Amino acid sequence: MKMFKKILIANRGEIAVRIIRACREMGISPVAVYSEADRAALHVALADEAVAIGPAPAVESYLDMDRIVRAVRETGAEAVHPGYGFLAENADFARCLEKEGIVFIGPRSEALELVGDKVRARQTMEKAGIPIIPGMKSVPSDAGEYIKAARALGFPVIVKASAGGGGKGMRVVTEEKGLGPALEAGRREAKSAFGDESVYLERYIEEPRHIEFQVLADNSGRTVHLFERECSIQRRHQKIVEETPSPALDDALRLKMGETAVKAMRAAGYNNAGTVEFLLDKDRNFYFLEVNARLQVEHPVTELVTGVDLVRRQILVAAGEPLALKQGDLRQRGHAIECRIYAEDPAANFLPSPGRILFLREPKGPGLRLDSGIYGGWDVPIYYDPILAKLVVWAENRELACRRMAAALDGFAVLGIHTTIDFLKDVIRHPEFRAGRTNTAFIPKYFDGWTRPPGEEGELPLALAAAAIDEMGRRTRPKGRPRAKEETAGPWQTLGRWRMGGAD
């Protein structure tokens, strides 16, 4: 096996930083790419080389295959790590690299293509004996087929995009008269999100848990799973809190689901790291949902509990090394929870909140891991996914992990923009979460119309006092004393618009 000397990371933000770190530890030189909006981004600062790949909009930079391939050729990188999102699950991109003799750190293009098509994936899984959610087996040509199928499945049903993912194109239909408009809306959304308007129907499973299994497979089909992650806490069908082990699984169900996940990946001819997503209903039946053919955002919880570095394993497998992990040797130790820190205002329907981070204080302490793509003073651009960082904790058991997470969130300050931090504090402290009674309806059910709770009594006077002392210090600072860079640019010391009163 010949290890790569140089890897290009076709991504940005926290995941690019994560991959750069793995490269460093392996003695591989990391190459970053960046759009015009990201010249000052953290991943650029940390890489060995950085290549400008175009204007801010992702279609002209991070999603532009030609520009990325050109950057690979220019720098002489031997492999590309796509991270998640952007081109990570794009079979054309994988094929394009294969043709150029560049290694794609992910599954081979055939497997990517198969699992990327939700309808084909369902067919493949059903043939392999994997339980799937009852629903249509193909995209019908006749509109009447939808009504027939919906009646046979029984309402509620869900409209899904064949090329789908991330909640796009999805519509829940509770009665027959809502089917027509839902199909239309689903098609429109699918068309604009994936360029493919095919939609199909599935039975809608109410209040399920979202449970996924991490799988690793080498290029000759040796396949193991690294247990589950529960990702039931979601807003707008996107995960915000993930944990492992799931409080819903016992050893028998875990074993059965794990074996099913491995079987599913073998059926798809899958190699490298991937995730098999399941829904678990109230009666503990599980159904195959889809395969995520990439490194997942939430991979750190698995790393903390199994001790396996997934990014390193991805690189080893891509370089052709046989998988050295054996299923029987893998264990879950302790409990890990991840919270996603997004630039969003949870008190205003999760409205995006890009802008300048005026000051950043990251939490520290035993059992904490912070995968972050930000720094104080950085302008969070408007163009990309709002994820800023992932706060991950490990502790001996779930209760201790919850406490550790709550304390870590309390010590996390991102001043200047709105983030999900305050919201996550309330999620982690919620009695239903603490009891492990989580499902995908958790956020709409308990957190609809959430607002920031008021601070402790006596804190506001402290805050006012601190601001006044701060302002006083700025006014009375002797002239000629060197000022910090930020101060000379700010209007504070010259404006003097705070109203003054009393004897001065």
Add this chain to the structure above:
Amino acid sequence: MEFEFLVDGVSKKVTVEEKKGLFQIKQGDIEFEADVRRLSDNELTLVVGGRAHEVLIARDKDRKIVFVGGREYVLREPGEAAGRSWTDDHKGPGGGLKIKAPMPGKVIKVLVAEGEAVRKNQTLIIVEAMKMENEIKSSLDGSVKKIHVAAGELVDPERLLLELEAK
């Protein structure tokens, strides 16, 4: 020295006097003495009656953001225009004539023309940020008086998008 700040639009006054390295603070009916140390330009510790408080401060154009006890307090500069949140105009019951951008982003579509009659909750403009489209809706029945932006334009949160006239 007395200072005034706006917190959620409400005026708060605080008096601070420094005596022998200690700060005497008066805020409404509350009075206390604080031993203050600056750790950096953004970090302070206040010891009040034996209790230690770490305080973080960030400064922006017209506001200070103070982080204490795990919470953020936004203290705005008092003044005519300052202190009003940029969402006030299209959320507040009394406003509704000037529609401003709710977030920084890019104008994707302008769906109405000047002079056009609009109904309450009709989508006027779509602004996109971070892969999320946000539909800006009319807060009233009326007509479009003036449009200030065009599709493709980048907007800041306080940017005026369009003006409406009530029927």
